Amino acid sequence: MGSDEATQHAVPSRRGVLAGAGSAALAILAGVSGCGTTEPAGAPPAGGTGPTSTGSVGGASSPGAAAAGSAGTVLGASADVPVGGGKIFESLEVVVTQPKPNDFLGFSTICTHTGCNVAAVAGGTINCPCHGSKYHLDGTVARGPAPRPLPSRPVKVVNGQIILD
Incomplete structure (x- = not known):
């Protein structure tokens, strides 16, 4: 190999360097956001069952549920969760719904499709x-592409406060 050939192979082109840096940045972003993963953080195993309800305690715990808040964490006032609606507690990655009066259910905010956080x-x-x-x-899929229900985060109401159970 001549010296010119050796130099061409030893020094990457500007295009090659930029392409490599762009690919590395995208890989890092995909890892941080959870986008592009086949099993998002907090997703229950395939074939898992949906949540169950027992009055003011929300659903059964999903084995794969991982979220920011831990048992005993106060989320907020139960009065802030409307009947027939819900409230997202973003910093704790928990959404609490109240499908019917005094029936509070808690779930992870992490979508089971690609790991994005639900927003509303x-x-x-x-x-x-x-x-x-x-x-x-109740956390079950109403419309895809989500493949599974939201992972359950059991909650209870004590003195008007919603608490992770």
């Missing part, structure tokens, strides 16, 4: 902005 509870559904998934107030 409106029109009787919990809505993900990334790809249009919608969940019923």
